[in-house]
Each structure stands twice: as structure tokens, then as C-alpha cells.
Amino acid sequence: MEWIVRVMTEHPLVAAAFCFAVMLILYFLLKSLIRLTLILVMVSMAIAGYFYLRYPEYRLADLKDAVQKAQTAAFKAVDWGKNVYERGKERLDR
DSSP states (O other), rough: HHHHHHHHHHHHHHHHHHHHHHHHHHHHHHHHHHHHHHHHHHHHHHHHHHHHHHHHGGGOOOHHHHHHHHHHHHHHHHHHHHHHHHHHHHHHOO
16 A cells, blocks of 8 residues: 555656546446436436326425425424434433
8 A cells, every 4th residue: 555655656647647547437437327317317207297197186286385385394304303413412411
């Protein structure tokens, strides 16, 4: 391991080539991950669209209702998080 660090510090051209190779590998890995993510998003949107059209009785009647439900759920999650934080803080103080 020390040999690798020594070579990188003594030979900047080798260090630049190594960095270029690492960046190239990361590019190809992330490229495939981005492609996979886009495919998963498209599939999930197709499934959501199917259920949206197939079962219209489960749709929210109004956008205000959807916002209100999301806001209520967010406030509950924040309150739950505060309670968990306080209980954890009390246990650490003991």
C-alpha cells in the first residue's frame, strides 16, 4: 500500500492516469445505474397509471384533499421523529 502511495506522489502522470481510469469506471457504473433508475421509474408510472384508470373510485376527489392528507401525514412523521429524538436524548443522559 505504501508503494502505491509513493508511486502516486513521485509520478504525477501515473496519478493522473489512475484518476482518469477511476473516473471512467465510475462513469460507466453510474451510467448503467441511471438507466436502471429510469426504467424503474417508467415501470412504476405505468403501474400507477393502470391502477389510476382501473379503479377510479379510489382516486382522491380533489387536489386539496390530497395536499391535506400529505400535510397531515408529514406533521405526524415530524412529531414522531421529535418524540424519538427526545426519548433517545433522555436515554443517553442516564
